[in-house]
Amino acid sequence: MTTKKAGTRGRPRSFDAEAAVETAQTLFQQRGYDGVGVADIGKALGITPPSFYNAFGSKVALFAQVLDSYTAGYGRFVPEALEGPGDSADAVDRLLTEAARRYATKDGIAGCLVIDGVRNSSDAEALAMIARHKAASRDMLRARFAREHPDKADGLAAIVITALNGLSASARDGASEAELMLSAKAFARAFREETRASDGPRVRVL
Secondary structure, eight states: OEEEEEOGGGOEEEEEHHHHHHHHHHHHHHHOSTTOOHHHHHHHHTOOHHHHHHHHSSHHHHHHHHHHHHHHTGGGHHHHHHTSSSOHHHHHHHHHHHHHHHHSOBTTBOSOHHHHTTTTOOOHHHHHHHHHHHHHHHHHHHHHHHTTOTTTHHHHHHHHHHHHHHHHHHHHTTOOHHHHHHHHHHHHHHHHHHHHOSSOOOOOOO
16 A cells, blocks of 8 residues: 655655555564654655654554554464464464564564563553553463363463563573574473463473
8 A cells, every 4th residue: 555645845755554564663673662763764764754743643653553563464373373273282382482483583673572562661552552462462362271271271371471471582682593492392391281280370490
């Protein structure tokens, strides 16, 4: 989709809105929400700040579009892993393995935008957006685990979220894909043990 916006001397400036969201996503992933300004986005898109505001309204409004695009595209591996064959432990093995592969540094980008994109930010709107996306992910995990372990679904979801948070943080700290994969497999083994336990999830040291 191409969007026409006013440029200098009244001449319309055109740009691809979908490509603009992808470009903004890259910036937010590389620098975090607070590390990216309107001027940075405008420079990357080749538009002036007035054109930016005319097109997107605000930085946080663009961030909302980025998050929706990110979860619908990049984030599809989560429901795909959870709905694959096997039991919940098999699903978590797939999920964490794919997360390790995706979170590893590629083209200067590491980790997960939803997990780490607003770390240390004080922007209430951006934080609320991330909280909603995280809640949706937690609900998805709970629903999957409740099919087999209704009494443990909350605890099992918490284990997986902790694992994903750890993988994302490690990736951003420079862990290699091989190192992330080892951690993912360790978390997956611990999860499988928890699903077999009769007294619910327990804290384990891996």
